[in-house]
Amino acid sequence: GDSVTQMEGPVTLSEEAFLTINCTYTATGYPSLFWYVQYPGEGLQLLLKATKADDKGSNKGFEATYRKETTSFHLEKGSVQVSDSAVYFCALRMYSGGGADGLTFGKGTHLIIQP
Amino acid sequence: DGGITQSPKYLFRKEGQNVTLSCEQNLNHDAMYWYRQDPGQGLRLIYYSQIVNDFQKGDIAEGYSVSREKKESFPLTVTSAQKNPTAFYLCASSVDRGGNQPQHFGDGTRLSIL
Numbered sequence: 728g729d730s731v732t733q734m735e736g737p738v739t740l741s742e743e744a745f746l747t748i749n750c751t752y753t754a755t756g757y758p759s760l761f762w763y764v765q766y767p768g769e770g771l772q773l774l775l776k777a778t779k780a781d782d783k784g785s786n787k788g789f790e791a792t793y794r795k796e797t798t799s800f801h802l803e804k805g806s807v808q809v810s811d812s813a814v815y816f817c818a819l820r821m822y823s824g825g826g827a828d829g830l831t832f833g834k835g836t837h838l839i840i841q842p
Numbered sequence: 843d844g845g846i847t848q849s850p851k852y853l854f855r856k857e858g859q860n861v862t863l864s865c866e867q868n869l870n871h872d873a874m875y876w877y878r879q880d881p882g883q884g885l886r887l888i889y890y891s892q893i894v895n896d897f898q899k900g901d902i903a904e905g906y907s908v909s910r911e912k913k914e915s916f917p918l919t920v921t922s923a924q925k926n927p928t929a930f931y932l933c934a935s936s937v938d939r940g941g942n943q944p945q946h947f948g949d950g951t952r953l954s955i956l
Binding site (some may be wrong): 776820 | 944
């Protein structure tokens with residue numbers, strides 16, 4: 728079945744450091760890819776998405792590029808802030824023609840930014 | 843503001859008791875979903891509904907039941923058959939069944955056993 732693998736955390740960085748969170752996927756077709764962020768005690772918020780190969784999703788300084796050749800969707804940010812501390816989830820969604828199922832999630836990466 | 847409302851925020855269940863978690867959306871979305879989140883795990887799909895009066899089992903449906911009588915409502919019942927119900931439950935919706943549409947999430951309900 729479909730699956731998503733993320734780098735394990737926690738990832739601890741200093742403020743203004745460069746961030747990369749790796750995400751790779753396994754899917755039978757060509758999924759849409761998403762990054763969600765979860766702050767403590769809250770639901771998930773969509774951070775960015777990409778729906779086809781070579782698409783780049785971006786939002787709030789975060790970027791991720793859909794790489795079909797490496798089946799990857801790594802999340803990057805050039806300069807992190809303390810407010811970026813959260814859990815980040817990579818997810819995929821397939822569309823089979825008969826309707827889309829739910830999202831398939833990675834286990835999440837806990838990011839801690841120290842001042 | 844449009845969004846997804848889950849209630850209650852915290853819920854406690856006694857042994858042998860069924861409990862129902864509420865999920866309401868005013869986004870006019872066709873599709874709705876229930877996920878379970880355990881510590882250190884990603885989210886796992888319990889049930890989903892692509893249209894009123896229709897729903898499908900997800901990966902971990904055993905011990906749960908749902909209904910979809912109205913477009914805006916998708917309640918989840920955790921039955922006594924679910925032996926390990928302690929978790930954070932998240933409801934989501936999306937505008938249609940298209941695979942490139944993101945899902946929007948509520949703030950969750952945390953269920954614990956008394």
